[in-house]
C-alpha cells in the first residue's frame with residue numbers, strides 16, 4: 001500500500017488545496033496543521049469518473065464524524081481532533097496504513113490513499129478489541145475509509161444502529177458495592193494521621209443481569225460506588241491514589257471534604273501504573289462526595305468513579321442499629337435500556353442527559369434480592385448515607401412505606417436535622433443522611449421518586465424488615 005502520512009502540529013502553515021469537484025488529480029502526503037474545518041467535497045456527480053478529493057473527518061465527543069466515508073484513489077483524508085483528550089487513527093489490522101501518533105487537542109493527522117481498498121480504523125484509547133469473533137473487530141470509537149474508483153465522494157446514508165456486540169467476559173463478578181459495606185463508627189476521641197489508599201481500575205462487569213448486559217466501568221477499587229471513607233474531624237488524611245497499569249486513561253480524585261484546589265484533583269492526575277499522594281485536614285464535619293476529576297470529568301463520573309467520605313464529629317454520630325451506604329448514578333451507553341450485549345459509553349446520550357440506566361450502587365438490581373437488599377429487624381434504627389455521583393441527575397430519595405424520622409439535608413451533620421420527611425432532594429455531587437425506625441415487617445423499596453427512571457432505568461433497591469407484626473401500627477382489613 002503506497003501512501004504517505006503526516007501529523008501536523010497546531011500553528012504550521014495550512015496547505016490550501018483547491019476544491020476538486022470533477023477536477024484534476026492531486027498529490028498526496030501533506031502536512032496539514034490547522035483545525036479549520038473544510039467541507040466534505042464531492043468527487044463527482046454520479047456517472048462521471050471519480051476524482052480524488054480532500055476530506056476532513058472530525059474527532060469529536062469520542063467519535064469519528066463522519067465515521068464512514070468513500071473516496072477515490074489519490075484522496076487525502078485529514079482527521080481533526082476537536083476533543084480535549086488525545087485520539088489516534090490506527091488501522092484495525094496491525095499491518096494497515098493508518099498508524100498515527102497521538103493526535104492531541106486541535107492537532108491533525110492526514111493520510112493520502114493511493115489505491116483502492118477498505119480501511120477500518122479505530123482510536124487506540126477509546127475503542128476495544130472484541131476477540132469473540134461475533135461482531136466487528138473493534139467497538140467504540142471506530143471508522144472506515146472505503147477507497148474506490150467509482151466513489152461518490154459523499155458519506156453513505158446512515159444505516160440503522162447495529163446491534164450491540166455480545167456481552168463480554170466479566171473482570172469483576174459484582175460491580176455493585178454492598179450497601180452494608182460501611183466502615184465502623186470511629187471510637188477514638190482525638191484526631192490522628194489517617195492513610196487512605198485507593199486504586200482506579202477500568203473493569204468489565206454486568207450492568208443489567210436480567211438480560212446479560214455488560215459495560216466497561218471506570219471505578220475506585222473495582223466497585224461502584226468506591227469504598228466509603230470514614231474519618232474524624234481534624235484528622236490529617238493522606239490520600240494515596242494508584243491508577244492500575246491496565247488503565248487506558250489518567251484518573252484522579254476530588255474529595256468535597258477537602259479545602260484546596262480541585263479538592264485534591266490538581267495534584268492527583270495519575271497516569272496508568274503510577275501513584276500520587278496528597279494530604280488534607282478534614283476540618284468540616286459532614287458527609288461528602290468524592291469523584292474522579294480527570295477530563296472529561298462528566299464522562300469519568302458517568303462511568304462509575306465516585307464515592308462518599310464521612311467526616312465524623314467529636315463523639316461520633318448517635319448510635320443506630322444499622323448503617324447503609326447507597327449512591328445513585330447514571331450510565332450513558334450506546335445501547336438501549338434492557339438490551340443484551342456489551343454496552344459502550346456514549347457521548348451523544350451524555351450530552352443529551354439521556355441515561356440508559358440510573359442505578360443504585362452501580363447496576364440495575366444491585367440492592368435487590370437475597371444477599372443484596374438492605375436488611376433490618378423490627379424496631380431497628382436505620383441510617384442510610386445516600387449520595388449522588390450523577391454526573392447530572394438530582395435524586396428525590398424516598399423509601400416507600402417509611403417516613404424519615406430525621407434527614408440531615410445536603411450532608412449537614414452540624415445543623416438541626418429535618419424531622420418527619422417523606423422525600424429528600426439530593427443534588428448531583430451531594431449527599432444526605434436519613435434515619436428511621438422499622439416498625440413493621442415487610443419489604444420497603446428505596447427509590448428515586450422521579451419514578452420513570454426508577455421503573456424503567458433501575459434506581460431501585462429494597463430494605464427487608466423481619467420480625468413480629470404490630471397491628472397497632474399497620475394491619476390489613
Ligand SMILES: [Cu+2]
Pocket residue numbers: 218249250251252292293294300305
Ligand atoms: Cu477517571
